[in-house]
Amino acid sequence: MPAPALKAFLAAPGPALASGPIALVFAEDEVELASTLRHHLASGFRSILLFAPDAFGLPPDLAEDPALHRISHDLASGDSLTEAVNAVIDSAPGLWMYYCYNAEYLFHPFRETRSVGELLRFHAEERRDAMLTYVIDLYAPDLARHPDAVSLRQAHLDRSGYYALARPDPGKAGHPKERQLDFYGGLRWRFEEHIPADRRRIDRIALFRAKPGLRLQENHTFSDEEYNTYACPWHNNLTAVIASFRTAKALKRNPGSTFDIDSFQWQNSTPFEWHSQQLLELGLMEPGQWF
Structure with a gap:
């Protein structure tokens, strides 16, 4: 089943934008996409919004993870990261957010013991x-x-x-x-x-509070x-x-x-x-x- 486009997702986001922090992961290709998602799930993000073409595959455990929400988005075809981030900002004022690409991994001080x-x-x-x-x-x-x-x-x-x-x-x-x-x-x-x-x-400025x-x-x-x-x-x-x-x-x-x-x-x-x-x-x- 194809993932919803961003506009359709934001019209009915369900629990995805209920609380933060949330991570927005933009997939340019499939290189280390699964490891990127697992790393950020382990970091303590409440929700992860995956912006990726429908053709990009995921292992079953990630595809079925309730914290992962997939959005149909193709950077290679001209879909904009900036416009997507700004649309999520408009839909979730007050929430802390983070954005990155695949094959990128967030590290913060004392990450191993603190979320x-x-x-x-x-x-x-x-x-x-x-x-x-x-x-x-x-x-x-x-x-x-x-x-x-x-x-x-x-x-x-x-x-x-x-x-x-x-x-x-x-x-x-x-x-x-x-x-x-x-x-x-x-x-x-x-x-x-x-x-x-x-x-x-x-x-x-990858970590910020929407307003x-x-x-x-x-x-x-x-x-x-x-x-x-x-x-x-x-x-x-x-x-x-x-x-x-x-x-x-x-x-x-x-x-x-x-x-x-x-x-x-x-x-x-x-x-x-x-x-x-x-x-x-x-x-x-x-x-x-x-x-």
């Missing part, structure tokens, strides 16, 4: 309505064995090479935006000649400037990581880059341990005042 719901309750107590996440590239070390650059068991990441630049404020010539930075690093930095300039940033009038923009920022800040004015706040094979996968799939890349390995590559402590020790996310 994403606990994370966001603390964040809300600090009067924060959005959380900065860094998209940290994962890649397979042996592209001959894994030509799509994806391997969960042998995943590597860059342990250094990340940096931030002040985010210019178009309304104030010569002055940056307050508490906003553009972050760079990973494969988008090392292979920047293959990445359009407007897609090289690795920051994404009337809020709009996600095409560059992964929001219409409310406070949502785009990395911390409140008083102290550091929590941040999180999205460990992602998406860039590696795209660089090996794109005919313009695949033949120029024999390996993603370099002197600062290190195995990914699939544990929040490694990301904290590398300084890739911030626990803030949460202990």
